[in-house]
Amino acid sequence: MKKQSDSDRPFIKCLLLGLDNGGKTSILLTLRNKFPHVIKLKPTKRIERTDLHVLGLPIKIWDMGGQKAYREEYLARKEYFEEVTLVVYVIDITDLSSFTESMEYFEKILDLFELLNTDPRILAFFHKADPDIKDRAAILKNVRDLKKQITELPHALDITVHETTILNPASLNNIIVQNILGLIPKGRELQDTFNEFMLKINSNAAILLDENILIIAKAYRDEISGNIVQTCGRNIAIMSEELRTDKHAIPEKIEIEMEGMVFFKTLEYEKSKFYLVVYTKTTESTILIDYELPKFKEKLFTQLSFYDSISPS
Numbered sequence: 609m610k611k612q613s614d615s616d617r618p619f620i621k622c623l624l625l626g627l628d629n630g631g632k633t634s635i636l637l638t639l640r641n642k643f644p645h646v647i648k649l650k651p652t653k654r655i656e657r658t659d660l661h662v663l664g665l666p667i668k669i670w671d672m673g674g675q676k677a678y679r680e681e682y683l684a685r686k687e688y689f690e691e692v693t694l695v696v697y698v699i700d701i702t703d704l705s706s707f708t709e710s711m712e713y714f715e716k717i718l719d720l721f722e723l724l725n726t727d728p729r730i731l732a733f734f735h736k737a738d739p740d741i742k743d744r745a746a747i748l749k750n751v752r753d754l755k756k757q758i759t760e761l762p763h764a765l766d767i768t769v770h771e772t773t774i775l776n777p778a779s780l781n782n783i784i785v786q787n788i789l790g791l792i793p794k795g796r797e798l799q800d801t802f803n804e805f806m807l808k809i810n811s812n813a814a815i816l817l818d819e820n821i822l823i824i825a826k827a828y829r830d831e832i833s834g835n836i837v838q839t840c841g842r843n844i845a846i847m848s849e850e851l852r853t854d855k856h857a858i859p860e861k862i863e864i865e866m867e868g869m870v871f872f873k874t875l876e877y878e879k880s881k882f883y884l885v886v887y888t889k890t891t892e893s894t895i896l897i898d899y900e901l902p903k904f905k906e907k908l909f910t911q912l913s914f915y916d917s918i919s920p921s
């Protein structure tokens with residue numbers, strides 16, 4: 609295993625932890641924009657690593673098995689937990705019988721971080737919160753109980769809770785990427801530029817995707833508009849990528865009428881591509897977008913030209 613000190617480039621180390629069968633590998637595949645529900649998964653043996661790039665910064669995600677024997681091995685080897693920036697702890701909210709064991713493991717992990725004096729950002733994923741079951745009384749009760757147990761953990765570490773499902777890949781991507789972007793200066797600057805653009809174009813929601821279809825900036829006026837722009841944006845971007853791979857014509861701009869308008873535009877910058885998706889309910893916005901887009905592009909590309917100077921804060 610290559611240690612962080614062997615590498616001269618900065619990177620972010622992210623651990624995916626939790627009991628086996630919780631959904632870790634499925635989450636990882638979703639991040640790679642594969643479709644996990646059509647793949648039969650085998651239990652992860654030991655550790656599987658995936659590299660993502662967010663704004664040019666390598667993100668190394670380690671999927672840490674989850675079977676009992678492996679869990680004990682990880683806990684015995686502190687180096688796994690060293691220099692970790694982000695931890696995603698996955699709990700299957702449909703499996704009440706696993707809660708006690710899962711919370712015990714979670715607590716041991718938090719103990720280790722305290723012992724190592726590291727302070728990673730910690731996300732608890734209440735996973736398998738599929739739309740058709742998440743409002744059932746039994747699931748709501750599970751969520752309440754787990755939240756209570758998490759707030760009662762004897763740790764100073766800040767843990768944020770997210771209900772997740774692989775049936776909503778846009779939201780999964782968003783949670784992870786936003787947390788990573790929040791940790792790097794370039795990510796925060798980009799978000800500021802995007803907020804400014806959003807104010808000027810007076811729209812309901814807008815996102816900027818990179819070519820891996822990860823949301824690298826977003827601004828919503830309300831949650832429904834946010835969901836519309838994410839769902840449309842992700843799927844049109846996938847369509848566009850597939851057309852490109854098959855060497856068909858690539859749409860430069862797409863418009864969809866939908867209680868308003870969704871605009872999808874490809875922005876090319878040197879060898880990279882970005883996708884801008886905007887949802888708006890006023891015709892005034894469409895004029896504003898045309899007017900503001902060149903200025904926004906210029907500012908965005910100036911910021912992105914400092915790729916190499918990105919480093920974790």
Ligand SMILES: Nc1nc2c(ncn2[C@@H]2O[C@H](COP(=O)(O)OP(=O)(O)O)[C@@H](O)[C@H]2O)c(=O)[nH]1
Nearest residue numbers: 627628629630631632633634649736773774775
């Ligand atoms: N209903 C539902 N099933 C899921 C979800 N995520 C994963 N699964 C299923 O849960 C099982 C275990 O998933 P896997 O990713 O192998 O878990 P891991 O052991 O933590 O890596 C598989 O059958 C997945 O298809 C989800 O969001 N909803």
Ligand SMILES: [Mg+2]
Nearest residue numbers: 632633651652
């Ligand atoms: Mg697995």
